[in-house]
Amino acid sequence: MAKLLLNLRNVLEDEADDVRAMLDQARIPYYETPPSMWGISAGGIYVKDNEDVPEAKRLMAEYQAxxxxxxxxxxxxxxxxxxxxxxxxxxxxxxxxVALTVLAIIVLLGLVALPAVLLRGG
Incomplete structure:
Protein backbone atom coordinates (compact mmCIF):
# COMPACT_ATOMS: atom_id res chain seq x y z
CA MET A 1 0.00 0.00 0.00
CA ALA A 2 1.28 3.47 -0.86
CA LYS A 3 2.39 5.84 1.90
CA LEU A 4 2.36 9.63 1.79
CA LEU A 5 5.89 10.99 1.80
CA LEU A 6 5.24 14.69 1.14
CA ASN A 7 2.02 16.68 1.33
CA LEU A 8 2.35 19.37 -1.33
CA ARG A 9 0.41 22.07 0.56
CA ASN A 10 2.59 25.19 0.78
CA VAL A 11 5.57 23.35 -0.73
CA LEU A 12 7.69 25.36 -3.13
CA GLU A 13 8.03 23.91 -6.61
CA ASP A 14 11.82 23.65 -6.34
CA GLU A 15 11.47 21.59 -3.16
CA ALA A 16 8.97 19.23 -4.80
CA ASP A 17 11.32 18.91 -7.80
CA ASP A 18 14.21 18.11 -5.45
CA VAL A 19 12.17 15.38 -3.74
CA ARG A 20 11.17 13.88 -7.09
CA ALA A 21 14.80 13.89 -8.24
CA MET A 22 15.91 12.34 -4.94
CA LEU A 23 13.41 9.50 -5.31
CA ASP A 24 14.37 8.97 -8.96
CA GLN A 25 18.06 8.86 -8.07
CA ALA A 26 17.40 6.32 -5.30
CA ARG A 27 15.20 4.33 -7.72
CA ILE A 28 12.28 4.44 -5.32
CA PRO A 29 8.97 4.12 -7.20
CA TYR A 30 6.49 6.87 -6.38
CA TYR A 31 3.47 8.60 -7.77
CA GLU A 32 1.99 12.04 -7.34
CA THR A 33 -1.59 13.16 -6.84
CA PRO A 34 -2.70 16.56 -8.11
CA PRO A 35 -4.42 19.13 -5.91
CA SER A 36 -8.20 18.84 -5.80
CA MET A 37 -10.34 21.28 -7.71
CA TRP A 38 -11.98 22.56 -4.51
CA GLY A 39 -8.75 22.96 -2.54
CA ILE A 40 -9.58 20.19 -0.08
CA SER A 41 -6.43 18.26 -0.96
CA ALA A 42 -3.17 19.90 -1.97
CA GLY A 43 -1.84 16.76 -3.59
CA GLY A 44 1.08 14.70 -2.48
CA ILE A 45 4.00 12.48 -3.36
CA TYR A 46 3.44 8.86 -2.37
CA VAL A 47 5.93 5.99 -2.12
CA LYS A 48 4.42 2.99 -3.93
CA ASP A 49 5.98 0.07 -2.04
CA ASN A 50 5.90 -0.34 1.75
CA GLU A 51 9.41 -1.79 1.81
CA ASP A 52 10.76 1.45 0.28
CA VAL A 53 9.12 3.70 2.86
CA PRO A 54 11.91 3.57 5.52
CA GLU A 55 14.58 4.41 2.95
CA ALA A 56 12.45 7.19 1.47
CA LYS A 57 11.85 8.67 4.93
CA ARG A 58 15.56 8.48 5.73
CA LEU A 59 16.42 10.26 2.47
CA MET A 60 13.69 12.82 3.12
CA ALA A 61 15.04 13.55 6.61
CA GLU A 62 18.55 14.07 5.19
CA TYR A 63 17.20 16.31 2.42
CA GLN A 64 15.15 18.42 4.83
CA ALA A 65 18.12 18.87 7.18
CA VAL A 98 0.51 47.11 4.17
CA ALA A 99 -2.27 49.69 4.52
CA LEU A 100 -4.95 47.16 3.54
CA THR A 101 -3.51 44.59 5.94
CA VAL A 102 -3.51 47.09 8.83
CA LEU A 103 -7.07 48.10 7.93
CA ALA A 104 -8.16 44.44 7.89
CA ILE A 105 -6.57 43.90 11.31
CA ILE A 106 -8.40 46.92 12.73
CA VAL A 107 -11.73 45.73 11.28
CA LEU A 108 -11.23 42.23 12.66
CA LEU A 109 -10.31 43.57 16.10
CA GLY A 110 -13.44 45.71 15.98
CA LEU A 111 -15.57 42.68 15.13
CA VAL A 112 -14.04 40.73 18.00
CA ALA A 113 -14.73 43.61 20.42
CA LEU A 114 -18.25 44.25 19.11
CA PRO A 115 -20.07 41.72 21.35
CA ALA A 116 -18.43 43.17 24.47
CA VAL A 117 -19.35 46.72 23.39
CA LEU A 118 -22.96 45.70 22.65
CA LEU A 119 -23.33 43.82 25.95
CA ARG A 120 -21.86 46.70 27.91
CA GLY A 121 -24.08 49.31 26.31
CA GLY A 122 -27.34 47.32 26.65
Missing part, protein backbone atom coordinates in the same frame (compact mmCIF):
# COMPACT_ATOMS: atom_id res chain seq x y z
CA UNK A 66 20.35 20.00 4.29
CA UNK A 67 17.66 22.32 2.93
CA UNK A 68 17.00 23.80 6.39
CA UNK A 69 20.71 24.51 6.88
CA UNK A 70 21.04 26.02 3.39
CA UNK A 71 17.98 28.27 3.76
CA UNK A 72 19.05 29.42 7.23
CA UNK A 73 22.53 30.25 5.92
CA UNK A 74 21.01 32.18 3.00
CA UNK A 75 18.75 34.11 5.37
CA UNK A 76 21.61 34.91 7.75
CA UNK A 77 23.71 36.11 4.80
CA UNK A 78 20.83 38.30 3.61
CA UNK A 79 20.46 39.78 7.11
CA UNK A 80 24.21 40.48 7.25
CA UNK A 81 24.14 42.06 3.77
CA UNK A 82 21.05 44.09 4.57
CA UNK A 83 19.08 42.48 1.73
CA UNK A 84 16.68 40.50 3.93
CA UNK A 85 13.03 41.50 3.71
CA UNK A 86 11.95 43.64 6.65
CA UNK A 87 8.75 45.47 7.51
CA UNK A 88 10.35 48.70 6.33
CA UNK A 89 11.24 47.26 2.89
CA UNK A 90 7.75 45.82 2.48
CA UNK A 91 6.22 49.15 3.50
CA UNK A 92 8.42 50.94 0.98
CA UNK A 93 7.77 48.52 -1.91
CA UNK A 94 4.10 47.67 -1.23
CA UNK A 95 2.46 50.46 0.79
CA UNK A 96 -1.06 49.61 -0.40
CA UNK A 97 -0.73 46.00 0.75
Missing amino acids: KRRDRVRAEHEAAVRDGTAETFRTVLRTEPLR
Whole structure:
Protein backbone atom coordinates (compact mmCIF):
# COMPACT_ATOMS: atom_id res chain seq x y z
CA MET A 1 0.00 0.00 0.00
CA ALA A 2 1.28 3.47 -0.86
CA LYS A 3 2.39 5.84 1.90
CA LEU A 4 2.36 9.63 1.79
CA LEU A 5 5.89 10.99 1.80
CA LEU A 6 5.24 14.69 1.14
CA ASN A 7 2.02 16.68 1.33
CA LEU A 8 2.35 19.37 -1.33
CA ARG A 9 0.41 22.07 0.56
CA ASN A 10 2.59 25.19 0.78
CA VAL A 11 5.57 23.35 -0.73
CA LEU A 12 7.69 25.36 -3.13
CA GLU A 13 8.03 23.91 -6.61
CA ASP A 14 11.82 23.65 -6.34
CA GLU A 15 11.47 21.59 -3.16
CA ALA A 16 8.97 19.23 -4.80
CA ASP A 17 11.32 18.91 -7.80
CA ASP A 18 14.21 18.11 -5.45
CA VAL A 19 12.17 15.38 -3.74
CA ARG A 20 11.17 13.88 -7.09
CA ALA A 21 14.80 13.89 -8.24
CA MET A 22 15.91 12.34 -4.94
CA LEU A 23 13.41 9.50 -5.31
CA ASP A 24 14.37 8.97 -8.96
CA GLN A 25 18.06 8.86 -8.07
CA ALA A 26 17.40 6.32 -5.30
CA ARG A 27 15.20 4.33 -7.72
CA ILE A 28 12.28 4.44 -5.32
CA PRO A 29 8.97 4.12 -7.20
CA TYR A 30 6.49 6.87 -6.38
CA TYR A 31 3.47 8.60 -7.77
CA GLU A 32 1.99 12.04 -7.34
CA THR A 33 -1.59 13.16 -6.84
CA PRO A 34 -2.70 16.56 -8.11
CA PRO A 35 -4.42 19.13 -5.91
CA SER A 36 -8.20 18.84 -5.80
CA MET A 37 -10.34 21.28 -7.71
CA TRP A 38 -11.98 22.56 -4.51
CA GLY A 39 -8.75 22.96 -2.54
CA ILE A 40 -9.58 20.19 -0.08
CA SER A 41 -6.43 18.26 -0.96
CA ALA A 42 -3.17 19.90 -1.97
CA GLY A 43 -1.84 16.76 -3.59
CA GLY A 44 1.08 14.70 -2.48
CA ILE A 45 4.00 12.48 -3.36
CA TYR A 46 3.44 8.86 -2.37
CA VAL A 47 5.93 5.99 -2.12
CA LYS A 48 4.42 2.99 -3.93
CA ASP A 49 5.98 0.07 -2.04
CA ASN A 50 5.90 -0.34 1.75
CA GLU A 51 9.41 -1.79 1.81
CA ASP A 52 10.76 1.45 0.28
CA VAL A 53 9.12 3.70 2.86
CA PRO A 54 11.91 3.57 5.52
CA GLU A 55 14.58 4.41 2.95
CA ALA A 56 12.45 7.19 1.47
CA LYS A 57 11.85 8.67 4.93
CA ARG A 58 15.56 8.48 5.73
CA LEU A 59 16.42 10.26 2.47
CA MET A 60 13.69 12.82 3.12
CA ALA A 61 15.04 13.55 6.61
CA GLU A 62 18.55 14.07 5.19
CA TYR A 63 17.20 16.31 2.42
CA GLN A 64 15.15 18.42 4.83
CA ALA A 65 18.12 18.87 7.18
CA LYS A 66 20.35 20.00 4.29
CA ARG A 67 17.66 22.32 2.93
CA ARG A 68 17.00 23.80 6.39
CA ASP A 69 20.71 24.51 6.88
CA ARG A 70 21.04 26.02 3.39
CA VAL A 71 17.98 28.27 3.76
CA ARG A 72 19.05 29.42 7.23
CA ALA A 73 22.53 30.25 5.92
CA GLU A 74 21.01 32.18 3.00
CA HIS A 75 18.75 34.11 5.37
CA GLU A 76 21.61 34.91 7.75
CA ALA A 77 23.71 36.11 4.80
CA ALA A 78 20.83 38.30 3.61
CA VAL A 79 20.46 39.78 7.11
CA ARG A 80 24.21 40.48 7.25
CA ASP A 81 24.14 42.06 3.77
CA GLY A 82 21.05 44.09 4.57
CA THR A 83 19.08 42.48 1.73
CA ALA A 84 16.68 40.50 3.93
CA GLU A 85 13.03 41.50 3.71
CA THR A 86 11.95 43.64 6.65
CA PHE A 87 8.75 45.47 7.51
CA ARG A 88 10.35 48.70 6.33
CA THR A 89 11.24 47.26 2.89
CA VAL A 90 7.75 45.82 2.48
CA LEU A 91 6.22 49.15 3.50
CA ARG A 92 8.42 50.94 0.98
CA THR A 93 7.77 48.52 -1.91
CA GLU A 94 4.10 47.67 -1.23
CA PRO A 95 2.46 50.46 0.79
CA LEU A 96 -1.06 49.61 -0.40
CA ARG A 97 -0.73 46.00 0.75
CA VAL A 98 0.51 47.11 4.17
CA ALA A 99 -2.27 49.69 4.52
CA LEU A 100 -4.95 47.16 3.54
CA THR A 101 -3.51 44.59 5.94
CA VAL A 102 -3.51 47.09 8.83
CA LEU A 103 -7.07 48.10 7.93
CA ALA A 104 -8.16 44.44 7.89
CA ILE A 105 -6.57 43.90 11.31
CA ILE A 106 -8.40 46.92 12.73
CA VAL A 107 -11.73 45.73 11.28
CA LEU A 108 -11.23 42.23 12.66
CA LEU A 109 -10.31 43.57 16.10
CA GLY A 110 -13.44 45.71 15.98
CA LEU A 111 -15.57 42.68 15.13
CA VAL A 112 -14.04 40.73 18.00
CA ALA A 113 -14.73 43.61 20.42
CA LEU A 114 -18.25 44.25 19.11
CA PRO A 115 -20.07 41.72 21.35
CA ALA A 116 -18.43 43.17 24.47
CA VAL A 117 -19.35 46.72 23.39
CA LEU A 118 -22.96 45.70 22.65
CA LEU A 119 -23.33 43.82 25.95
CA ARG A 120 -21.86 46.70 27.91
CA GLY A 121 -24.08 49.31 26.31
CA GLY A 122 -27.34 47.32 26.65
